[in-house]
Amino acid sequence: MSKTIVEKIIQLHSDEEVKAGKIVWMKIDIRTARDFGGPNVVKNIEKYYPNEQLPDKQNIFFTFDTVAPAKTIPYANSQQICREFAKKNGIKVFDVDAGIGTHILMETGLARPGRTLVGTDSHFNILGAVGAFGQGMGDQDIAFAFRTGKTWFEVPETIKINLKGKFSYPTTGKDLVLYILKKIGSKGALGKCIEYYGECLKDLSFAEYITLCSMMTEMGGIVSFPEPNQNVKNFLIERTGENPEFIYADKDAKYCDEIVIDVNDLQPQIACPPKPDNVKDVEILKGLKIGSVFVGSCTNGRIEDIRDVAEILKGKKVAKEIMLRIVPATKEVYGQMLKENLVQILYDAGAIISNPGCGGCASGQIGMTGKGEVQISTSNRNFTGKQGAGKTYLASPITAAFAALKGEL
Amino acid sequence: MKKKMKIQGKIWLIIDKDKNLINDIDTDMIFHNKYLAITDIEKMGQYTFDNLEGWKDFSSKAKTGDLVIVGKNFGSGSSRQQAVDCFASLGIQAILAESFGAIYKRNAINSGLPILQIKEIDLQRFNQREEIEINLVDGSTNSKYLVIEPFSKVQKDIYQAGNLFKFGKI
Numbered sequence: 206m207s208k209t210i211v212e213k214i215i216q217l218h219s220d221e222e223v224k225a226g227k228i229v230w231m232k233i234d235i236r237t238a239r240d241f242g243g244p245n246v247v248k249n250i251e252k253y254y255p256n257e258q259l260p261d262k263q264n265i266f267f268t269f270d271t272v273a274p275a276k277t278i279p280y281a282n283s284q285q286i287c288r289e290f291a292k293k294n295g296i297k298v299f300d301v302d303a304g305i306g307t308h309i310l311m312e313t314g315l316a317r318p319g320r321t322l323v324g325t326d327s328h329f330n331i332l333g334a335v336g337a338f339g340q341g342m343g344d345q346d347i348a349f350a351f352r353t354g355k356t357w358f359e360v361p362e363t364i365k366i367n368l369k370g371k372f373s374y375p376t377t378g379k380d381l382v383l384y385i386l387k388k389i390g391s392k393g394a395l396g397k398c399i400e401y402y403g404e405c406l407k408d409l410s411f412a413e414y415i416t417l418c419s420m421m422t423e424m425g426g427i428v429s430f431p432e433p434n435q436n437v438k439n440f441l442i443e444r445t446g447e448n449p450e451f452i453y454a455d456k457d458a459k460y461c462d463e464i465v466i467d468v469n470d471l472q473p474q475i476a477c478p479p480k481p482d483n484v485k486d487v488e489i490l491k492g493l494k495i496g497s498v499f500v501g502s503c504t505n506g507r508i509e510d511i512r513d514v515a516e517i518l519k520g521k522k523v524a525k526e527i528m529l530r531i532v533p534a535t536k537e538v539y540g541q542m543l544k545e546n547l548v549q550i551l552y553d554a555g556a557i558i559s560n561p562g563c564g565g566c567a568s569g570q571i572g573m574t575g576k577g578e579v580q581i582s583t584s585n586r587n588f589t590g591k592q593g594a595g596k597t598y599l600a601s602p603i604t605a606a607f608a609a610l611k612g613e614l
Numbered sequence: 615m616k617k618k619m620k621i622q623g624k625i626w627l628i629i630d631k632d633k634n635l636i637n638d639i640d641t642d643m644i645f646h647n648k649y650l651a652i653t654d655i656e657k658m659g660q661y662t663f664d665n666l667e668g669w670k671d672f673s674s675k676a677k678t679g680d681l682v683i684v685g686k687n688f689g690s691g692s693s694r695q696q697a698v699d700c701f702a703s704l705g706i707q708a709i710l711a712e713s714f715g716a717i718y719k720r721n722a723i724n725s726g727l728p729i730l731q732i733k734e735i736d737l738q739r740f741n742q743r744e745e746i747e748i749n750l751v752d753g754s755t756n757s758k759y760l761v762i763e764p765f766s767k768v769q770k771d772i773y774q775a776g777n778l779f780k781f782g783k784i
Contacts, residue, residue: 228768241650245695248653253779271650279651327693327717343695343721349778357768391638392687396716425687427716480638567647586691590665591642 207455209363210430211398214338214452218321225362225459233350235315235322239306240269240280241567242325242344243287249348250290259294260354264315267291267298268306268324271567273560275301304535304561305503307331307339308415312537314444318433318451323350328503328585330421330428334414335441336451338428361398361427362461363454368403370469377513378413379505379583379601381405382420383474387484388466394426397461400454401431405468411440412507419504420585423481475581475614476599479589487604490614496578496595497528498609499571500602501564505583506534508541510602515547517606518554524612529556530571532564556609565592581608617774621728622747623681623707627740628669635684635712635737639666640691645700647692658696659703678705681746683735685711689718698722708748710762723769724778731763 206224208216216223218232238246250259259265267287275281284301291298299309307329310316318336323329325347332339340358342350350356366385386393399421409417414437421429433451441449473487500506500514511533523529531551533539539561542548551558559571566584574580574595583605587597600608608614630636643666645658652658663672682701688711689697698721701709708728712735722729728750736759740746747756750773753764765773775781 228766241647242693242695244653249779277651283651283653325693327691329693341693341717343693343698343717343724345695345724345778346720349724349782353782391690392713395687395713396719422691425690425715586640586642588640588642588691589667590646591640 207457207459209398209454209458209460210400210452211338211361211363211428212458213454214319214321215358215360217319223360225360225461228357228359230355231321231358232355233323234320235264235266235310236347236350236354237266237268237306237310237322237324238287238344238347239267239271239325240273240284240287241271242347243267244283245344246325246348246351247286247290249345250351253348254352257352259296259351262295265296265351267296268303268309269299269301270303270305271563272570273301273562302536302560304533304538305506305563307503308506308534311335312444312535314446317441317445318449323347323356327422328419330426331415331419331503333418333421333428333430334411335437336430336433336449340428341422361396363398363400363458364394365460365463366399366401367463367465368401368405369465369467371405371408372468372471375603376471376473377601377603378409378416380471380474381468382417383476383484383599384468384471385466386420386423386476386482387474389424389464391423391480391482392425394421394424396425396427398427399429401429406431407434409434409436410509411436412509415507416504420481423585473601473604475604476587478587478596478598481586481599487600487614493614494579495527495581495608495613497530497574497580498605499530499565499580499582499584499592500605501532501534502566502584503534503563504585505602506532506538506564508538510583511538511542511547512545513602514606515550517603517610518556519550521554521610523555523609527609527612529554529609530559530565531556532559532571533561535561581605619750620747621707621750622745623679624677624743624745625681625683625740626672626676627737627742628682628684630668633737636666637685638687638690639684641689641694641697641718642691644689644697645694650694650696652696655699655703658700662700662704673704676704676706679707680705681708681710682706683710686713688714690715693717693721695721695725698725698727702727723772726773726777728773733761733763735760
């Protein structure tokens with residue numbers, strides 16, 4: 206029977222016949238937990254499987270990325286619970302210096318096409334960027350997967366999205382995903398997968414693939430698969446040392462919907478508070494006064510994103526009273542910033558640069574907004590209260606950098 | 615012990631000032647990320663909806679056995695289990711929504727908290743704190759103005775077992 210990409214990946218991990226709509230048991234290749242959720246994973250394992258061995262331990266990981274390093278005693282305790290459990294069980298920990306777990310899985314080549322990976326991070330579907338099935342899950346699901354190496358899953362239906370036309374600088378992958386979100390809405394992919402096709406994908410960097418896939422969560426979706434381009438292939442060859450074997454959909458695979466979205470000459474987009482799908486052209490909001498800017502998160506914390514910002518700020522200063530905060534996604538990105546002298550450029554421009562991690566999203570690794578503060582953020586959620594008491598607008602690193610420079614959009 | 619497949623309780627219609635069921639309630643509105651270091655279920659209930667406009671005092675009003683009725687895409691956002699467990703902590707018997715976020719749905723099913731998908735509801739016909747009855751097996755209710763989807767097989771099996779761990783075979 207013909208299959209979509211998600212049906213094929215799940216089929217490779219299941220003994221049952223896989224078909225959209227059916228609930229099947231599937232094998233999970235890589236299981237992870239982070240400092241949010243992790244302590245409860247440990248608690249559940251100790252309660253329900255005391256003194257039992259975890260199978261396939263070399264494929265279980267802890268990643269501490271949300272509050273790194275811990276800023277309160279409860280968070281420090283949470284991380285310590287995971288560390289001690291990991292030590293006792295011989296599990297590897299990517300500790301508070303390492304950065305965002307999903308990004309580490311890609312950098313280390315653990316995430317690759319056709320694999321199944323789960324973690325306590327709702328943006329695990331970011332791994333669609335390398336053609337893997339990534340799924341964020343709660344701590345009970347993850348505890349169960351740690352012990353059994355499998356999970357039950359309702360095989361999702363897939364929407365096929367054809368992107369028509371091309372766009373160029375200063376429009377980026379972030380603007381593209383915000384525009385898609387505007388078109389299909391926060392429930393547009395509820396419980397479903399997306400396969401993206403279209404010539405504009407060819408020009409996207411690997412970082413832009415990450416951005417595109419990361420905001421699947423904000424569409425309510427399971428995981429998305431943009432047709433891989435040369436940049437994705439190159440990244441995988443470098444990281445895994447082998448030619449990637451991408452999973453492609455069958456020609457006559459069944460989609461629940463097929464949508465064409467015209468992105469020709471797309472202009473920069475911005476999501477206004479309080480919802481990620483409340484998207485407008487940046488042009489419409491031109492002149493909006495801002496107080497702070499955040500660049501980072503799993504959506505836009507790659508070296509390419511930070512290069513975009515540094516290029517705009519090089520030799521200049523951010524506007525008076527503007528707070529610009531930059532958080533690299535991982536230690537590797539941070540190291541690259543140092544090598545390329547970007548830390549110096551951004552420091553000279555007046556930026557605050559923090560150690561790697563989830564940054565503004567997770568209860569303020571790098572501070573929160575105050576009431577009345579207007580923030581431009583490159584992250585993925587602007588819900589009321591999520592990043593503080595102020596108002597958060599979501600945009601690309603380029604839009605964010607220009608805003609920092611001018612103090613307004 | 616076999617769990618009951620018929621439940622009854624007083625409803626909380628989670629509505630906005632225009633009296634519509636609120637859509638897109640995300641996990642930060644249900645259980646804000648500032649409380650994520652809390653791992654003890656008993657302590658979670660007090661923070662339920664404390665970042666949801668108009669419902670910040672929910673935890674002091676809710677009673678054991680109550681039913682919660684919400685709009686579309688309930689529980690979107692993060693993967694935190696606390697956003698499910700906080701309702702169990704308050705003794706909420708079931709959550710009825712027009713649709714659920716995908717991760718939220720799994721978390722609730724796995725923990726054995728009945729979540730029910732609403733097929734049809736005529737909101738005008740219901741009063742806040744009215745008592746309703748629901749049959750989890752066939753989705754029928756004691757009102758013709760509320761129709762829900764029955765439990766799926768996995769959901770029923772996990773609910774009957776108590777939770778995913780008690781149900782799941784290794």
